[in-house]
Amino acid sequence: xxxVIETEGLGKRxxxxxxxxxxxxxxxxxxxxxxxxxxxxxxxxxxxLATGMLKPSAGTIEVLGGRPAVGPAQLARVGxxxxxxxxxxxxxxxxxxxxxxxxNPGWDADLARRRVARLGLDPKQKAGTLSGGxxxxxxxxxxxxxxxxxxxxxxxxxxxxPLARREFLQDLxxxxxxxxxxxxxxxxxxxxxERACDYVIVLVDSRVRLAGPTDELLATHHLLSGPRRDPxxxxxxxxxxxxxxxxxxxTLLVRTSRPVLDPAWTVSAVGLEDLVLAYMRQAGPxxxxxxxxxxxxxxxx
Amino acid sequence: MIWLTWRQFRAQAITxxxxxxxxxxxxxxxxxxxxxxxxxxxxxxxxxxxCSGLASTFLSNLASGGGSFLVPGSPYAILYFASVLLILxxxxxxxxFWGAPLIARELEAGTFRLTWNQxxxxxxxxxxxxxxxxxxxxxxxxxxxxxxAWWAAPIGQAVGLGGSSSIFSExxxxxxxxxxxxxxxxxxxxxxxALGVTVGLVSRRLIPAMAITLAIFALVQFxxxxxxxxxxxxxxxxxxxxxxAGANVRLQSNPKLAITVSAVPGQPGAWIMSSDGxxxxxxRVSAIPAACELAVSQSMxxxxxxxxxxxxxxxxxxxxxxxxxxxESYQPASHYWPLQWSETGMFLALALALAGYxxxxxxxxx
Numbered sequence: 001x002x003x004v005i006e007t008e009g010l011g012k013r014x015x016x017x018x019x020x021x022x023x024x025x026x027x028x029x030x031x032x033x034x035x036x037x038x039x040x041x042x043x044x045x046x047x048x049l050a051t052g053m054l055k056p057s058a059g060t061i062e063v064l065g066g067r068p069a070v071g072p073a074q075l076a077r078v079g080x081x082x083x084x085x086x087x088x089x090x091x092x093x094x095x096x097x098x099x100x101x102x103x104n105p106g107w108d109a110d111l112a113r114r115r116v117a118r119l120g121l122d123p124k125q126k127a128g129t130l131s132g133g134x135x136x137x138x139x140x141x142x143x144x145x146x147x148x149x150x151x152x153x154x155x156x157x158x159x160x161x162p163l164a165r166r167e168f169l170q171d172l173x174x175x176x177x178x179x180x181x182x183x184x185x186x187x188x189x190x191x192x193x194e195r196a197c198d199y200v201i202v203l204v205d206s207r208v209r210l211a212g213p214t215d216e217l218l219a220t221h222h223l224l225s226g227p228r229r230d231p232x233x234x235x236x237x238x239x240x241x242x243x244x245x246x247x248x249x250x251t252l253l254v255r256t257s258r259p260v261l262d263p264a265w266t267v268s269a270v271g272l273e274d275l276v277l278a279y280m281r282q283a284g285p286x287x288x289x290x291x292x293x294x295x296x297x298x299x300x301x
Numbered sequence: 302m303i304w305l306t307w308r309q310f311r312a313q314a315i316t317x318x319x320x321x322x323x324x325x326x327x328x329x330x331x332x333x334x335x336x337x338x339x340x341x342x343x344x345x346x347x348x349x350x351x352c353s354g355l356a357s358t359f360l361s362n363l364a365s366g367g368g369s370f371l372v373p374g375s376p377y378a379i380l381y382f383a384s385v386l387l388i389l390x391x392x393x394x395x396x397x398f399w400g401a402p403l404i405a406r407e408l409e410a411g412t413f414r415l416t417w418n419q420x421x422x423x424x425x426x427x428x429x430x431x432x433x434x435x436x437x438x439x440x441x442x443x444x445x446x447x448x449x450a451w452w453a454a455p456i457g458q459a460v461g462l463g464g465s466s467s468i469f470s471e472x473x474x475x476x477x478x479x480x481x482x483x484x485x486x487x488x489x490x491x492x493x494x495a496l497g498v499t500v501g502l503v504s505r506r507l508i509p510a511m512a513i514t515l516a517i518f519a520l521v522q523f524x525x526x527x528x529x530x531x532x533x534x535x536x537x538x539x540x541x542x543x544x545x546a547g548a549n550v551r552l553q554s555n556p557k558l559a560i561t562v563s564a565v566p567g568q569p570g571a572w573i574m575s576s577d578g579x580x581x582x583x584x585r586v587s588a589i590p591a592a593c594e595l596a597v598s599q600s601m602x603x604x605x606x607x608x609x610x611x612x613x614x615x616x617x618x619x620x621x622x623x624x625x626x627x628x629e630s631y632q633p634a635s636h637y638w639p640l641q642w643s644e645t646g647m648f649l650a651l652a653l654a655l656a657g658y659x660x661x662x663x664x665x666x667x
Contacts, residue, residue: 051418055666069417076420086411088309095308102304103419139415146420 002065004029004150004182005050009059012045019045020206023059027184027199031213032176034197035186036276042206043186044083047154050184051080064149076106079148079181083155085139089128093121096138097145104146112145119171133164137171144175151176153185157192169196190276200272202279210279214272221275224252224265235262242278253278302421302429310434313399317441324387324445328452331380338363339455344462356464360456364468378468381456384449388481391445392493393518395438400497401510403430404659408505423663431656435494442490450482461570473637474572476526483641488648493518495652495659502659525644531574533643536630540579541566543621546629548576550589550616555597558589558620560627570634578625586625593619 003026010023020042027033037043048054049061052069061067066074087096093116101107116123119137121130127138136156143151156172157165173196176183187193190200200217202210210217221241228250234240239255253270254260260267307314339345342359344352363377404427407413417423450457456469457478471478480489496517501510547563562576578586589597596615632640 053414053417053666069422072420072422072425075418075422078418080414080418082411082414082418084411086415088412088415089410091308099305099308099416100419103302103416103421105420142415143418 002029003027003062004031005061005063005184007049007059007061010046010049010056010061011058012042012049012054013057018057018206020049021058023208025201025208025211027182027201027211029182030180031199032173032183032197033185033199033201034190034193035184035201035203036190036193036280037186037188037203037209038280039188041188041203043188043203044154045206046203047080047152047184047186051078051152072105076104076146077149079143079146079151081136081139081143081151081153081156084159085132085136085156087127087130087135087139090126092124092126093130093138094123096127096142097123100142100145106147108145108147111147112141115141115144131164132159133161133168136160136164136168140168140172140175144179144181147179148181151181151183153183155186155188157187165192169193172196190273194272200276202276204280204282209282210276217275218269218272220257221253221255221270222260223268223270223274224250224254224260225268226250226265229264242281302425303433305416306429306433310399310437314437317395317437321441321444324384325448327380328384328448331377332452335363335377335452335455339459342459344459347462353463356459356462357466358464359459360464360466360469363456364466375468381453381469384445384452385477385481388442388445388449388486389477389522391442392438392486392489393515393522395441395490396493396497396514396518397511399434399438400494401501401514402507403434403498403501404663405501405505405507405510408502409507424660427660427663431495431498431659435491435652435656438494439487439490442486443484446481446483446486463569472570472572473634474570474632474640479526479530479640480522480644483638484645485641485648488645488652489522491652492521492648492655495655499655499659502662529647530640530644531632533647534632534636534639536574537568537633538628538630539565539568540583540626540628543617543627546576546627548617548627549613550620552597552601552613552616555601556588558586558625562627562629565629565631565633568631568633572632572634572636574630574632576627576629578620579628580626581624585628589616589620590623590625592623 005025005027007023007025010025011021012019023042023046035043035046045054049056050063050068052067052074063074064077066077068078069075088099091099097109097112097116100112101109116138119134119141121134121138127135130138136159140153140156143153153172157168160168169192172183172185175181183197185193185197193200198214200210200212200214201208226249228245228248234252234254237256237258238260240252241255242253244251253275339359342362343355344359347355364375404413407416416426457473460469460472473479473482479485493514497510497514500514500517501507504510504513545564545566546560548560549562551559551561558578560576560578562573565571565573580586593616596619600613600616
């Protein structure tokens with residue numbers, strides 16, 4: 001199957017400010033994609049463009065090969081859970097399921113009913129009186145039961161307490177395993193998504209800083225530590241993502257496809273959280289191409 | 302989509318149905334009294350000039366009789382004005398409480414993100430919501446109007462026969478009568494509703510949207526009879542004598558010549574827009590002739606502050622004797638339905654234009 005989201009020079013401008021700029025992405029199907037970045041980086045803008053809530057100011061975006069929200073058929077293929085999981089406060093849980101059944105031809109009533117029963121939601125309870133976690137679960141049930149090919153979740157766990165976070169993500173993963181659905185979910189904290197996602201996109205200052213499958217990213221990034229030296233003296237093919245120095249020691253996070261053989265360095269693996277944080281700390285414009293020599297950025301730890 | 306629209310509108314629909322039921326019961330309970338009084342007033346068998354006197358008696362009795370401790374004044378007068386007022390404000394109420402929340406509430410609560418991402422386009426979503434809720438607003442307002450028209454038919458007939466009392470004197474073209482009878486309530490209801498929806502969509506906040514909707518609608522209701530309705534259809538003009546027009550010189554306006562009239566000869570039930578004094582050459586006379594000053598000062602002395610009275614007859618005669626006649630511009634009674642259609646059509650067109658803007662705005666995605 002081809003890309004679930006394919007963008008080319010995608011940008012969105014509000015008056016003079018670009019909320020998202022020069023975004024070129026191709027997210028393959030079958031992944032759980034973590035869209036990570038600090039607040040205001042453009043995550044919601046990218047998601048709004050993918051769901052058709054917004055129209056791009058520049059470039060193009062295709063979702064599952066079609067223009068976002070272009071018609072009922074396209075809408076049916078994408079499930080969307082908006083930030084803060086909006087539901088109709090005055091309508092009971094059962095009416096939300098009825099809403100889903102009336103508005104989606106592909107509605108899986110059985111699945112919806114089973115989910116709500118498993119989550120222990122009272123069908124007669126008004127959605128406005130649900131806890132944050134329950135509300136998110138109800139909204140997710142609506143998004144899942146329409147049987148989408150792609151599920152997009154905008155900060156689904158941001159407002160949940162740690163226990164509810166874990167339960168929500170666990171439940172989401174079960175649904176994903178059951179339904180063979182691709183997922184894009186955003187968060188400003190990678191630690192929220194670390195267990196769930198197998199593909200990461202890092203968005204900083206309205207630009208894509210890093211994108212790729214988690215295992216590939218972990219295999220090509222290394223933490224080097226050794227006696228203090230000038231990073232400029234490193235061999236070609238090593239891209240320095242972050243560097244920190246003490247009087248006698250230098251620690252580098254580097255990206256390379258080749259093994260680091262210099263015996264002066266102690267090479268160790270890097271965790272996903274540290275990797276993403278290093279990219280989020282990077283200042284200035286994103287690298288034009290992945291391996292463009294010796295970028296050197298100070299990191300204070 | 303129809304189910305969701307109905308589910309969200311259910312409570313308001315029940316409220317409206319209850320209000321309509323109460324209205325119908327109150328009017329039905331009193332209608333036989335009004336028509337009974339009419340049947341026994343002699344108006345069914347009268348001829349010619351006798352009718353207007355009988356009609357006035359009927360209206361005066363209706364306006365004064367039947368007061369009680371609980372309801373000071375005539376219950377019929379109160380019912381009449383309460384019901385007319387209700388029809389007058391019904392489009393504003395539906396605009397504020399049905400129109401304004403239609404989209405504003407979804408925007409405020411963020412639920413538009415839920416609904417717009419089901420397998421239904423925004424165009425269809427908006428179409429069903431506008432059509433069902435808008436049709437309900439129009440139906441309720443028109444139902445109020447038809448019920449009131451049925452109840453007040455004897456009053457309208459008596460006024461049509463030339464009857465007048467201090468309370469019931471408005472003809473079909475009256476400020477309160479015209480926009481609450483016939484088909485105009487449909488136009489006002491559609492416009493008020495579409496206005497509420499549009500303001501809600503633009504302001505994105507429910508409470509300000511409700512306030513702005515009410516303000517704009519009230520302004521439109523005020524402006525329409527003053528500056529728009531008279532020009533919806535070409536007016537007719539006639540020149541006649543003081544006596545034929547039932548004209549009186551307004552003494553308060555002295556020394557300016559201002560004339561009030563009560564009739565257009567040969568045009569019963571006409572809506573008189575303006576009346577001016579003109580001379581033999583057909584030019585407008587702006588001042589009371591100097592020769593009539595004596596009559597004016599005598600009349601002012603004896604009837605200070607009243608527009609017409611026995612004393613002012615001398616002034617009328619004096620002005621008329623100086624060759625001044627009355628030019629009246631008016632809408633004949635036959636223009637009633639063309640004016641109704643024009644005004645209704647105008648508001649329906651406005652409502653459609655607002656709806657079109659809503660479609661554009663909802664699909665703009667910026």
